Amino acid sequence: MCTMIVKQVEIEGSGKGTSGWFGLRQANVSYDHPFHAPLEHALNIDFVNEAQGPGTRVAVELSVESAQALVKTILSVLDRAEVGGYLERLAGVELRR
Amino acid sequence: MYQTDMYEGMLAETIVHQGHHGEVINAYFARPLGQGPFPGMVVIHHAPGWDEWYREATRKFAHHGYATISPNLYYRAGHGTPEDVAAKVRAAGGVPDDQAVGDVAGAMQYLRALPYSNSRVGVFGTCSGGRHAYLVACRVKGSDAAVDCWGGRVVMAQEDLTPRQPVAPIEYTQDLSCPLLGLFGADDRNPTPEQVAQHEQELKKHGKSYEFHMYPGAGHGFFYYDRRDYRQAQAVDGWQKIFAFLEKYLSTPAKSA
Numbered sequence: 001m002c003t004m005i006v007k008q009v010e011i012e013g014s015g016k017g018t019s020g021w022f023g024l025r026q027a028n029v030s031y032d033h034p035f036h037a038p039l040e041h042a043l044n045i046d047f048v049n050e051a052q053g054p055g056t057r058v059a060v061e062l063s064v065e066s067a068q069a070l071v072k073t074i075l076s077v078l079d080r081a082e083v084g085g086y087l088e089r090l091a092g093v094e095l096r097r
Numbered sequence: 098m099y100q101t102d103m104y105e106g107m108l109a110e111t112i113v114h115q116g117h118h119g120e121v122i123n124a125y126f127a128r129p130l131g132q133g134p135f136p137g138m139v140v141i142h143h144a145p146g147w148d149e150w151y152r153e154a155t156r157k158f159a160h161h162g163y164a165t166i167s168p169n170l171y172y173r174a175g176h177g178t179p180e181d182v183a184a185k186v187r188a189a190g191g192v193p194d195d196q197a198v199g200d201v202a203g204a205m206q207y208l209r210a211l212p213y214s215n216s217r218v219g220v221f222g223t224c225s226g227g228r229h230a231y232l233v234a235c236r237v238k239g240s241d242a243a244v245d246c247w248g249g250r251v252v253m254a255q256e257d258l259t260p261r262q263p264v265a266p267i268e269y270t271q272d273l274s275c276p277l278l279g280l281f282g283a284d285d286r287n288p289t290p291e292q293v294a295q296h297e298q299e300l301k302k303h304g305k306s307y308e309f310h311m312y313p314g315a316g317h318g319f320f321y322y323d324r325r326d327y328r329q330a331q332a333v334d335g336w337q338k339i340f341a342f343l344e345k346y347l348s349t350p351a352k353s354a
Contacts, residue, residue, distance in 0.1 A: 002144050002224055002249040002287050002317075004191055004257070028188035033145055033224070033318075035180045038325040040286070040317050046184045054177035054185045 003041065006030035015047040015058040022056050025049045034061035043067035106130030107159050109152075114168070114207040117199025122172035124204060125152055127159035133213030136347035139204045140167040141222030141229045143318075144191070146183030147171055150321060158221070161340055163347070164211060168204045170197050170229075191225065193261040194232055201233045205240070216351035217241045219275075219343055222248065224318060228266055234277060235269035242346040244278045244339055247317055249287035252295050270299045277307040278342040280335045282315030282328075310338060
């Protein structure tokens with residue numbers, strides 16, 4: 001892309017793509033041209049499983065403000081869940097694929 | 098110029114050709130029907146992928162009399178929708194410059210080998226494709242004209258260099274071997290007008306033949322009619338400048354060696 005600002009993080013979970021649910025393995029986070037959002041650059045997150053091909057992807061394209069609000073909201077929700085003793089750690093847990 | 102009583106026809110299809118290191122990749126190819134001879138164009142797709150806009154652009158060049166090929170620079174990333182494949186390439190940090198240059202060089206060879214070629218070949222690209230067009234014009238001998246539309250990262254900071262893009266294209270300017278047309282938007286942030294000016298200064302320093310046009314009221318990608326930043330008047334003028342430039346440098350058949 002044009003900015004080439006991208007990072008990849010290993011993740012665990014599930015995503016629902018065009019062919020149904022699949023096991024997530026990576027999230028690719030970039031600040032670059034979106035495909036659909038009406039912005040020149042967007043905060044793009046592709047939730048993927050690279051082993052299953054390019055089409056195994058759940059994509060979101062966010063404005064800067066939306067991305068920042070989302071990050072704060074995720075952390076806030078996790079904080080509340082931790083305080084309530086609800087957090088489950090998935091490390092080592094076999095996910096249903 | 099086209100007259101309403103003229104015959105017109107076009108063939109457009111997917112083909113394969115040899116790219117970097119002789120590896121086979123696919124490409125979209127469109128040519129006017131008839132015996133020619135036709136000049137050739139390599140149309141280098143942008144970062145969002147080998148998509149519908151690029152198929153349309155390929156046919157547009159063919160409509161204007163060019164045997165035109167648009168190589169799929171993302172071929173090695175696998176297959177899927179253009180967006181999904183482009184997203185995979187985006188995550189990998191783009192395609193390596195050497196590979197892109199090699200793939201375009203292969204497309205140029207394909208065009209020159211056609212029996213109806215006039216042996217002139219130009220390159221065109223937008224966004225990352227504009228950057229690639231400039232790289233090719235500098236690094237591949239035999240380009241006859243190059244069109245860089247808002248190619249970002251021609252000027253690169255040291256910290257932006259990567260193993261895939263190890264050299265800023267501006268560093269190759271002394272090797273530019275053909276006339277260059279550059280179209281840019283004054284509101285673009287990649288490349289910024291300051292970066293375009295820096296590029297222009299380097300072209301002047303080396304005595305290169307170029308035309309740069311900076312459009313007020315336009316940002317990045319102002320040709321893309323399906324995007325927010327489309328600018329009708331600037332896009333119409335830009336296309337006119339492109340075809341006038343190509344007519345000037347590609348219409349006369351190359352002299353055989």
